[in-house]
Amino acid sequence: MAREIAPDYFDPLATDPEQARDVARWRGAERNRLRAARDRMSVASRKDVSVSLAKQLQRLLINRFNGGRGKVLSVYWPIKGEPDLRPLMAELHDEGVTIALPLVEVKAAPLAFRRWTPDTRMVRGDWNIPVPPPDAEPMTPDITLAPLVGWDPAGFRLGYGGGYFDRTLAALAPRPVSIGVGFHTARLQTIYPQPHDIPLDFILTDAGVQVERQERP
Template sequence: MAQSKKAWRIRLRPTRLEASSSAPANAALSAHLDALVGRLAPRSIGFYWPLPGEFDAREWIASWLAADASRRAALPAIPERHAPLHFYFWTPGAPMREGHHGIPEPASAEAALPDLLLVPCVGFDRDGYRLGYGGGYYDRTLAAWPGASLPLTVGMAYEACRIDDGVPERGAHDLPLDAVVTEAGAHLVGRLASGESSR
């Protein structure tokens, strides 16, 4: 019998925590992210404040920002539980405040609509479907996205968290990511696999 999403989360969290402790894996992941973003050339990137086990993109984002003064980065805030995320511009050293679930959020009130989102994954499959924490925040965010086109979505994951049989219990609201970056490379799926772009 196939495992449920809940069972996969329980199984993969310690696996991801161990994988994320590997400095060579994180260096390789950063290099693959750098190559993919260089190809896509977004002007603004939304990312996430890392929780234990998640790839920490803050150093990479800081370097990406420093290379071009016109680039912008943003972090999400949760206005209320089970609501779409709102993104606000962020720079290294910017004031932060504690948000829902104890996750730091930008104190800035300057709203952002990033061109590309880095999305943390507990697990993922070859079709680009993501196993998250079960809160549905990213699904609701994309469903309610106010811009004329959706941002490209890039999952941040580790190969040890690949679900070969596919993420279970896919619903009508589940959208595949456009790419998944791991220490092994950038796996193009969704719109990027078909040659489409949101911009």
């Protein structure tokens, strides 16, 4: 199994089928472990993390992106114990940031994005996740947030395993600035990156910026 081998052993560009299966099994186990730990958090603890993460995100936007004004920022609707950034979404909207939410329009294809405002009447999308309605304005994000199940110091994200976010980053041109957001406690030594994995530009947790890549494609 991948977790039984030193991280240096793995070539990130390797395509060996057996290795890929080992990594997939390891990721599945880590995904379950991290989600279980998240589920065990109290409501108060999860709220504290959400408040801290929102402050850290606002600070990052101010320091690097003029607060996000004039930009399209893709956020997310929280599910499965993810940090809840909805209060910040409304605040940023009031400050002149255009907010978009991602959704699945076609299975196994890049995500689409629709504009969100505090007055948007949400509808149920895939997996019963609330999304803006079909008549909402389609958007292309300048900055996109990616919720993290896990993360590593190289800037790679462990997600839910569907590959939607990597597929979306690969398809968008120009590629938006990508910011992984999640719990500081979800840090992994490595996710054993595979050829399809795309490192994020920033990893941001409730403890602040953990990764900032200096070079982007």
